[in-house]
Each structure stands twice: as C-alpha cells, then as structure tokens.
Amino acid sequence: MSRWILHADLDQFLAAAELLRRPELAGRPLVVGGDAGQLDDPHARTVVATASYEARGYGVRSGMPMRLARRRLAETDAVFLPSDTTYYEQVSDEVMRLLRGLGEPVEVIGWDEAFVGTDGDPRELAHRIRGTVATTGLSCAVGIGDNTLRAKTATGYAKPGGIAELTAANWFATLGADPPEALPGIGRATARALAELGITTVTRLAESRPGDVAARLGPNRGPYYVSLGRGMGRTELETGPWVPRSRSRETTFPTDLTDRAALHTELRTLAHRVAADVAAEDRDCVRVGIRVRTRSFRTTTRSRALDPPGRGADAIADVAAQLLDELDPDRPVRLLGVRAELTEPA
DNA sequence: TCTGGGGTCCTAGGACCC
C-alpha cells in the first residue's frame, strides 16, 4: 500500500513516438491511424488513433473517421501516418522499464499510462518521472492522488506535460459540479442512465444511495459508480506483468462482404492469426468466439468452448467456421473478428 | 461521427443440478 499514487500519461503518444524517428515533422499537424496498406485508400474505413496537438487545433480527435480528419486538415501541411504497433510497443516498453527503475512500485495500465506509488514526496517523484520520461525524447503529464482514481482523474487537469493533484481535500471542490462522465469508468450510456435517476453531477452521485443505483445499473456496478463519485480507488498497485486473458483479431473490410466463401476465407485468415498469437503466449485456447458486424452496424457475437483446449490453428478455425455457419448472416458483412480465450498461464 | 482494433469486466437469462 502506498501513501501516494501517481499517474503518468504520455502526451499524444503515437504522434510523439513518430516524431522521435521523424523529427523533421515537428510543428506540422500529425495524424496516426489505419494500416499501412490503407493509408492511400480514400475509401478506407479507418479512424484516427492519435492526433498531435497541432492537428487537434483543427478539431481532429481520436476515434474520428480518417476521411473527416483529412477534410479538416485539407488546407494544411498535415502528415498522415499508419499505426505501427510493433514500434509503439518498443517505445512503450522502454519508458516502462525506466519507470520501474525509479525504485517505486509501478503498475502499467496501457501503452502510454502507468501508476507509480510512493510513501515519499509525491511532487518530487512527479518531477523525477517527467525527467526520466524526457530522457527518451517524450513528455508526460502526471496526476498525483491519494488513490488510483484520484491520480488518474488528476492527470486530466495536468495535460499536456504538467502536474496536478487531487485528494479527498479538493475532490468535490474541483469536480463535484461536473457531470458523472468526468469520471473514468463512466461513459455516455451510464451517464444517461444516471441522469434518468436525477444524478447529473459527481456530488449527486456521491450522495446517492448505492441501493438505488444498483436497482438500475446492477448489484455490483451501481455501488461501484457511487464509490467513483466519492473519489474512492485503490492504494495497492498490481506490479506484476500483464497477463492477457484473451487474444483477438478483427477486420473491417473496405467494402462489405456478402459472399459466403469469401467470408469463410477471411475468417480462416483471422483464426490463423489468432492461433499464432495464442501459440506465442505458450498457452491454450479454451473458448473460441466470432464477431460479425453487418452494414447496419449491428454487431453479433457467438462463442463455443474448444474441446479439448488447444492451440492448433485448424482446430480454432474449425470452431470459428462452425459458429459462422450457424450464425449465417443474411446481410452484407462489414466486420469479422475471431477471439480466443486463454487458459491460465503455466 | 457512416462510425478501427485490441482488450477488460459486468449482467442477465436459461440450463442443469441438488
């Protein structure tokens, strides 16, 4: 247990990582997203993964359709780069290695985010984290909190590249009047459900009766949301390596597929990629799932135990094919995905 | 906003068993 929790969040990570190896692009709007093969396809159905701060100045945001981003940046000297996940993982690994070298407990929670705990001076550590990250050529914002939730929420006030602090002492003064969506873990759907209960601010959420929220949002989630409103979080960090529980691959096709044989070909390709990922983990698959999204954006999933568990590509592909046959989509398919649930690691 | 890809966790209903 740590007296203080710090949350470090790398600034515009994918764009910043690209600038590390292409410093000549500094200052120009930069947008990262899509695969290398789709970059020049004007019809590709991709979205923005990360926009640099310059690009954000033109209203470009993560998750925005790439075609819209191109339109917004049409009159600029913007640069568009495909996602290079292998490279980002390398850069991320190096940053996390340096953070672990600080001598404090570290919990990695994503490519560009980590919690660091300390019983010492949190301001001093925050500056040390920023200095350490700076040695890689990247920068980060740091949130200081008395638990994980307050630290992560604080980072929102620190971006980009600053330091902010949220504790029990200033929690409600800082965001009590904000909508519940200001809290990590509460999205649009939950916010709407809370609004129907008359809960429109963090303070009102904190003052709600857990049972009332549970009746609407579930026996565990309800009380959990109330605890979020109160600013409660963990003070214990999970410092072990991240162990994936599943591996999946999915593809959105440039144009919808209707041909059954073509769907099966794509499904097998995905299943073999998943099988390779499973084998790379040196674990077995216990359950195979597929995901089908049709033209109307309606998404359906099916899954079945793999009996016996294993990692054979054909065994995984055969179950996926069975599930697709049983689902038998009668509408044009825009996305196909295959997922493997994994055994516990050895 | 014609809406990616890779993950995690929770919920709820039905099956099944005692």
Next chain:
DNA sequence: TCTGGGGTCCTAGGACCC
C-alpha cells in the same frame, strides 16, 4: 407432477478503456 429455492455454468450482449 399446476411445481420451491439455490448455486453454478454457459452464453450473448453491453459498456468502457486506450
């Protein structure tokens, strides 16, 4: 079989995060 209550597993879907 005019029929209870509960636990657990399986499955589909929803919500959220980066």
